[in-house]
Amino acid sequence: MSMKKCLAICAVLFLVASVFGTVIGTGVSVEDESLSGGSIAEEDAVEIEDWHDLDAVRDDLDGDYILMNDLDEDTDGYDELVDTEDGWEPIGYDDNEFTGTFDGDEHEIRDLYIDHPNTNYIGLFGYIDDGEVRNIGVVNADVSGYWYVGGVVGVNSGTVENTRMLQEM
Numbered sequence: 001m002s003m004k005k006c007l008a009i010c011a012v013l014f015l016v017a018s019v020f021g022t023v024i025g026t027g028v029s030v031e032d033e034s035l036s037g038g039s040i041a042e043e044d045a046v047e048i049e050d051w052h053d054l055d056a057v058r059d060d061l062d063g064d065y066i067l068m069n070d071l072d073e074d075t076d077g078y079d080e081l082v083d084t085e086d087g088w089e090p091i092g093y094d095d096n097e098f099t100g101t102f103d104g105d106e107h108e109i110r111d112l113y114i115d116h117p118n119t120n121y122i123g124l125f126g127y128i129d130d131g132e133v134r135n136i137g138v139v140n141a142d143v144s145g146y147w148y149v150g151g152v153v154g155v156n157s158g159t160v161e162n163t164r165m166l167q168e169m
Contacts, residue, residue: 045103051077054109058091062099067136072110087113087142090126090154097129099158104136112141112151120147121154128158137164 045066048054055077057065069075073083082088092098102125114122121127122145124138138151148154151165 045101050075051081053077054091055081055089057098057100057102058089060100061092061096061131064101065103067102067104067107067109070108070110072108078111082111082113085115087115088124090114090116090122090124092125092127092129092131093121094127094155097127097157098125098131098133099129101132102136103134104163106135106137108137108139109141110139112138112143114141114143114145116145118146120145122146122148123150123152123154125153127155128153128160131158132160133163134159134161135163137166139166140168141165 045064046053046057046060048057048065048067048071049069051071054067054071057063072078109124112124116122122143124136124141125131125133127148133153136152141151143149143151145154152163153160
């Protein structure tokens with residue numbers, strides 16, 4: 001085998017090894033990012049277990065929160081905070097927006113009631129600005145407002161992902 005041929009084969013093997021190593025390295029890097037990409041570590045987040053905990057989010061609009069279970073009409077705090085004449089008071093509004101992180105952890109907010117027909121920025125979250133809300137379902141919601149009305153959020157200037165609205169029959 002000639003020296004030229006040997007160098008060419010070595011160069012090809014080197015390139016293949018480099019590309020293979022890069023692909024393996026990138027794969028590990030991407031996998032690592034997906035495990036932590038935007039997720040809040042549970043130990044760093046305030047745990048939301050009932051309607052009172054959810055209501056307290058408005059006291060620290062830039063905090064990190066994680067929903068630990070579904071919330072519905074049978075969950076503590078529903079009668080005082082949701083089943084009222086006007087219903088739920090949205091989290092965040094114009095000039096006092098939600099800027100934190102809320103991870104629903106694939107749980108649902110059920111039986112949400114909001115009746116603010118003359119008010120803007122109406123939803124579970126009224127106004128999100130640079131905040132994040134994800135992995136949450138809102139089921140059987142009865143929501144009314146004036147402008148910027150939604151089940152999960154009225155106005156979003158942040159990130160809302162993997163959320164869903166469902167009306168069961």
